[in-house]
Amino acid sequence: MSTTSLYRTRNKEETNVTILEHLPNEILLILFEYFNGIDLLQTFYDLNSHLNLLLYKQFQLYCFNFKSISKCTFDLICQQHLPFIANKVISLAFSDYRDTPKQMSLFFSYIPSLHRFTQLQSLTLSNIHSYDTVVQFLNECHYLYNLIHLTFYFYSFLTSSVDLQLIIDKIWSLPKLTYCHFDVRIERQPNFCLPTIISSSLKYLYLPHSKLQWNQVNRLFHYVPELKHLSILNEPSVVDNYILLPPPGLIKLNFYCPDKSIISKLDILLQNMSNLYYLHIRLKHSLINGYKWEQIIRIHLPKLKIFRLRMNKAFFNNPNIQLQRQVDKLINSFRSSFWINERQWFFRCFTWKKIIVLHSLCSTYNYHGCITPDFWQSTSPHDNQQQFHNEITSIDSETFLNELVSLNICLSNIDHLTIKLPINEKIWSIFSNFNRLHSLTVLSHTDTFQFELQILLDRAPHLRILRLGQDGSLPLHLSLFNYRNTSVRELNLIGCDYCFNEEECILFSHSSLGVQCEVLFIEVNNLLQQLKDRLSLTYVIIYNP
Structure with a gap:
């Protein structure tokens, strides 16, 4: 680069900094909120003393997402910046994924305690493989008295034994925790256990891989009396006709159920869910017709506004079944005035390799696998095969x-x-x-x-x-x-x-x-x-x- 070009480049940078300097501090602080903390510091720190003062003394809303960050940048943020702004950080997200291995342990080697993160509201721990790291973070969480949002993703543990009860109870002990996403998969161990402590703050609970029987769900309700949203994986149980007794504030329910006998239980399971606003159900091995769903919604779910449904059933062992006739019969049960006019909820039904699938038409369903339906029907006049493939x-x-x-x-x-x-x-x-x-x-x-x-x-x-x-x-x-x-x-x-x-x-x-x-x-x-x-x-x- 020539001397003249270099001068022009530097002159342009200095002009940009000068323009920033003339902006009111209030505008700059609002601008900073649009940046991830990493990008914010890399972009504005050390441009001049005025911006440094704003970043270290006045800006109070740092959010750091360390997923896929280079180790060099991670070291820089943890060693040179976080010690000076820890009490201004409101969100931290760590990942021990393959591109950032042992990131959480490395963090503690730089910052041994979370006691200075007094304003932290959100904490995400992804791809944890070390039980010791989990316990270390949870032991430090008692300093985080403003923590309201916790996300856990455990995919495996290298230890032979994990005290899941300890983990659950420590989470339930967090005094202001409102939202908890707990995605745990432990080899040769249950993925969830019931807490022994009542949380009066938890309102949003997501347990996507925690297998719970319906009687356990009822017991769980006891420990989250303020619960509004629940997402679970139901485990088939020998207990029939179990009545759920949810907290009165429960308005959103999302569950996946592989139980073949769910057809006979739905009426009873949902009879005390009269405050539900949102219901998302995924059923495996079961197909429940539209007449039955209409009856359940009319009788038990008068406040329901959003209904997401996905059902599938395989017929590999029934070579004589006429799948097209079954699809016609099933989809026609969702063509009544209740579905088409009153609620305007539409459905698609198709066959694929001896499997019948029915699901709601909405943006939440994308086909991650390779599916070319053998036969399909839809209750929506705007649905077609091109639309189906748009969702692949x-x-x-x-x-x-x-x-x-x-x-x-x-x-x-x-x-x-x-x-x-x-x-x-x-x-x-x-x-x-x-x-x-x-x-x-x-x-x-x-x-x-x-x-x-x-x-x-x-x-x-x-x-x-x-x-x-x-x-x-x-x-x-x-x-x-x-x-x-x-x-x-x-x-x-x-x-x-x-x-x-x-x-x-x-x-x-x-x-x-x-x-x-x-x-x-x-x-x-x-x-x-x-x-x-x-x-x-x-x-x-x-x-x-």
């Missing part, structure tokens, strides 16, 4: 695209796509755009198909994750070093079944994808440190053969 968001099957080629449809909402090279030319007419594509998996990669794959990459402006796979018997294809896409941040080359040597690692580090890559999955020959030094990686997963 993920294609994981390399053969699914071949099924779509024969159909005159267009897909526009795909966020994950798996393709096998060569690309069928009709793909460009099937996909109207790739603007939402976030993750792409490419199979059978070779140099021969570089041009057509690059065309796809050029049409995916928001692609973040790219996985490449090739036949293990083939040498490395050098086209890998020539691909371009400015948004890709995670690259997975394990599917190439190839071990990179030092020369290839150097070549990759200078490639377009290598320069911008933050998370890398690769097989190398003991080159971990060299690879990290050459690439600006958040995280690298090395497989040594």
Whole structure:
């Protein structure tokens, strides 16, 4: 860059800072609220003493989301900034995901206690694998007397035993906790246990993988008397005709039930839910007709305004059943005046591989799998097969695209796509755009198909994750070093079944994808440190053969 160009750049930056300086402090503080704390400090800190003073002394609403952040940035925030603004932080979100491993333990190595986070209102702990880390955070939570929002995601524990009762009771002891999302999956242990402490503050409770029988749900109600929203996974029980006795304030219920006998229990289960405003039910192994649902809603749910329903049942062991007739009969039961005119709730019913599925027509249902219905019906005059396919968001099957080629449809909402090279030319007419594509998996990669794959990459402006796979018997294809896409941040080359040597690692580090890559999955020959030094990686997963 020439001296003149450098001067102009600096002069422009100084002009922008000068413009900011002339804004009233009140405007600047409002502007700061639109930034994540990380971006806020990286953008405005150290521009001048005035902005530093605002950031450290006057701004009181810091929100830090450390998911997918680089370790360098995480270290900087925790060591240089958080000690000075801890009492101004209202939200913290941590993640021990593969691109930010042991982030929570690292946090405590910098900041041993949460006692200065007195204004913290929201805490998110994602992908926790360490029971000790969980206990450490919960032990520190007694300092967080303003905490109202807690989100937990445990996917596995490395220890053989977890004191779940201790975890639950510590959460229930938080004096102002209003919202709790508790998503726990522990190997060979229950995913939830009933608390022994009553929480008078909890109003929103989400237990998406906590299996509870209906009698346990009733006991749970005792420990959350102010509950308004509940989301649970029901476990089949031998207890029949169990009557739920919810708190009077319960207005929103969301549950998934795999119990085949739920048909005979629904009337009794819902008879005390007269204050429900929102009901979302997912039933597996059961199909309940519209006449029955209408009766339940009219008698027991007079205040219901939002009804979300999804039911499915497989008929693999009944080869003689006429699925189309069953679909016609089921969908017709949802065509009464109650559904169409009075409530204006519409439904779609279809068959797929000996399975009948019925669900509400609403934006909450997207088909993450590869589904091409064999037969379908809808109660909405505006619904059609194109609309059905607009709701497909993920294609994981390399053969699914071949099924779509024969159909005159267009897909526009795909966020994950798996393709096998060569690309069928009709793909460009099937996909109207790739603007939402976030993750792409490419199979059978070779140099021969570089041009057509690059065309796809050029049409995916928001692609973040790219996985490449090739036949293990083939040498490395050098086209890998020539691909371009400015948004890709995670690259997975394990599917190439190839071990990179030092020369290839150097070549990759200078490639377009290598320069911008933050998370890398690769097989190398003991080159971990060299690879990290050459690439600006958040995280690298090395497989040594």
